[in-house]
Amino acid sequence: MKKHWKFIEKSVVFLCVLCICVKLVFQLIVPKFFLDNAWPTTSTYLGFYQMAENSIDVLCFGSSHAASFFLPQELYNKCGIRSYNLGCEQQNLITSYFWLKEALRFQKPKVVLLDCYILFEYRPEEPLNSAESCTRKAFDYMHWSSVKKDAVKTICKLDENQSELSYYLPNIRYHTRWKELSENDFTYAEKSQHYELKGYAPFSHYGRNQNFVPFECGVSEEKIEMVPLMKEYLEKITQLCAQEDISLILIKTPSTYQNIGKHNTIEQYATEHKLAFLDFNEKAVYEECNYCFAQDNSDDGHGNLWGAQKVTNYIGKFLIENYNDICRDDWQWERTKSCYEEIKKDYTLIYTTDIDTYLTLLQDTRYTIFISVRDECADALKDTTLNHLKNLGLEADLKGKFRYSYLAVLSNGVLTEQLVSEKIEFHASLENNSLFYTITSAGFTCGNISSIIIDGAEKSKNGRGINIVVYCNDTRKVIDSVCFDTHTAENMAYR
Numbered sequence: 001m002k003k004h005w006k007f008i009e010k011s012v013v014f015l016c017v018l019c020i021c022v023k024l025v026f027q028l029i030v031p032k033f034f035l036d037n038a039w040p041t042t043s044t045y046l047g048f049y050q051m052a053e054n055s056i057d058v059l060c061f062g063s064s065h066a067a068s069f070f071l072p073q074e075l076y077n078k079c080g081i082r083s084y085n086l087g088c089e090q091q092n093l094i095t096s097y098f099w100l101k102e103a104l105r106f107q108k109p110k111v112v113l114l115d116c117y118i119l120f121e122y123r124p125e126e127p128l129n130s131a132e133s134c135t136r137k138a139f140d141y142m143h144w145s146s147v148k149k150d151a152v153k154t155i156c157k158l159d160e161n162q163s164e165l166s167y168y169l170p171n172i173r174y175h176t177r178w179k180e181l182s183e184n185d186f187t188y189a190e191k192s193q194h195y196e197l198k199g200y201a202p203f204s205h206y207g208r209n210q211n212f213v214p215f216e217c218g219v220s221e222e223k224i225e226m227v228p229l230m231k232e233y234l235e236k237i238t239q240l241c242a243q244e245d246i247s248l249i250l251i252k253t254p255s256t257y258q259n260i261g262k263h264n265t266i267e268q269y270a271t272e273h274k275l276a277f278l279d280f281n282e283k284a285v286y287e288e289c290n291y292c293f294a295q296d297n298s299d300d301g302h303g304n305l306w307g308a309q310k311v312t313n314y315i316g317k318f319l320i321e322n323y324n325d326i327c328r329d330d331w332q333w334e335r336t337k338s339c340y341e342e343i344k345k346d347y348t349l350i351y352t353t354d355i356d357t358y359l360t361l362l363q364d365t366r367y368t369i370f371i372s373v374r375d376e377c378a379d380a381l382k383d384t385t386l387n388h389l390k391n392l393g394l395e396a397d398l399k400g401k402f403r404y405s406y407l408a409v410l411s412n413g414v415l416t417e418q419l420v421s422e423k424i425e426f427h428a429s430l431e432n433n434s435l436f437y438t439i440t441s442a443g444f445t446c447g448n449i450s451s452i453i454i455d456g457a458e459k460s461k462n463g464r465g466i467n468i469v470v471y472c473n474d475t476r477k478v479i480d481s482v483c484f485d486t487h488t489a490e491n492m493a494y495r
Contacts, residue, residue: 014392015204029174030140032184035478036192039064041088041200045141045197048084048103056107057326058083058319060329061096062115063130063253068302069253071312072198073333073340079316080327085199088138090130092118093233094158095138098151100237102142110326111247116266117257119226119234119299127159129227132234134172135162137225146242158229162191182433183476191378192473196339202305203298204347210295214286215260224261238273247323250277252295256300278318280311289314295489305347323368350480353431353493355466358482359388368411368430368471372441374450375464376403377486385486403443413472424445431476454478 033041044067056080066087075081078170084107086099096114111295122129135155142148149241152167166172186189226234240444241248252258256280258346270277280286296307303311345361352358357469362369369392378401386399394408396419405424410419418424423442429435438449450467452460459469463483470480 005022005349009226014218015413019078027188027452028181030170030186031137031174031176031177032188032191033137034183034184035190036196036476038196038203039067039089040197041137043195043197044086044191044199045138046192047198048086048197049143051084051106051198051332051362051460053106054108055330055332056082056084056103056109057110057483058111058113059084059100059103059107060085060087060113060115060199061091061100062087062092062113062252063298064089064115065117065253065255065301065303066113066115066251068203068298069199069308069311070315071200071305071389073196073200074312075316076333077331077340078313080164080329081316082317082328082330082333083198085117087199088134090118090122090134091138092128092135092231092255093131094128094154095130097233097236097240098147098154099142100137100240102147105145105147108244111249111323112241113251114234114237114317116250116252116262117255119229119230119266120224120262127161129230132159132162135140137486139167141172142477156316159356186281194334197343197414198336200308202343202347203302203306204350205298206295207297207299207303208294209256209297209300210296212254212256214281214283215263217263217267220260220424221264222261224259227270227401234269238275240342243406248275249318250275251315252279252281253303254280254297254307255292256310276318276322279315283313283353288444295354298457305344316394342474349470350495355484355486355491355493356382356384356388357467358484358493359392360383362392362468365412366472366474368473370439370450370452370454370459370469371406371408371410371473372439372450372467373404373406373465374442374462374483375444375487377406377450377465378402378404379487380489380491381486382491383471384463385491387395403445405441405446407439407441407445408435410437422444423449431473435471435476450483452481461494465491 009165027171033039034043060066070085072083072085075083117128120151128135152164156162156164184454240250250266265281291310298304322470349361377396381398393414394417396417404419404421406419407424409415416426425440438453442449450460450462454471459478459481460467461481461483465483465485467483469478472479485492
């Protein structure tokens, strides 16, 4: 009998170890999208599960338009409203519906914001009106429950190309990823803890579309039909919100893809179902929030940080005016204020053109700074600039060093600094050998080049003067590359 028990015990231990190993393999092979990606989808969904239960009053759903425009920290800082953005790339209405059901297992929101972009035809060749890969991103990190089981069953019924088994055994879907594994796959535990932006996907650049013109309501009765499947799930979302006593607000963020026909269709639906509808492409709303498409959009459909602030603040004002008992303090948003300020500082940095101001902003332990001179940098170098370089910890005196080569690397202190009349090349690594770089500097007479190669990619602007590349240690990506031409009095910045 004892032999049998020992055999059973060994079998149980073996099965437990096997299950753990299988789980780890599945975790390793599923794609991950953390804050070092344009769309931090993994951070969005894993972070949601770490929020305290019943602490979120406003939830946002929708496509990447929603992810780039709705800014929970801004809403909290300005209005004291606790919110979370559960939007993601190409989020169709089926995904929105099931993620709303999942969210209601842990939260009791008073308001749901729903972006309406994918109500209309987007990917007609796809059964779900959006790419299969984006649907997988949204559900791979949903916890297993009856909600996920229903979602998987529904998705695979609607899309015959998808298999239910591949959701349970993700190696079926991702078996080719073994060749593509990256740092994120092996630093899952660390990266998954960074969800400070609560689902918001920040963008810094200007789209500069000068042709966008908001439309006026009432100028046309045209209507464009919703995709039937999307309308069906919009109805389900509307019914679910009504059952849970949640106010549903339909939203369309600034986009060249919105037009009066789509607006009229959504407005009619909102009127019939007694829902609020905010369309930021409508002239009255657009002008009220002082929106400028060329400056506030990062492209034709996504907002940059400044556009997101304007849209979010308008929504915040609307919420305060129309809903009671929605503002309160909460440590989960208080503790992430500094992270939001850091993002704003990063985006200020990349549009700064004055070298002295720029060097002042670089005094931040989050940054690794690469400096390389090409051609000539000393002729018009100001004393104030030299002082700012010294404040960073650099010691070389560039004054009068006409056509010298110079390079420096700083990361919580000076890692290297070299000033000579010959060409210089320096190789090293950061982050426990996970980030390799080569930096080269050559004055006019000894090569005339600036090169800053980080993980095999050239990042230097290779311009005359001082070339600077800034790498953020938190997000683990280059956030700026600029050249200041300190050979001329203007010290012009080139990006």
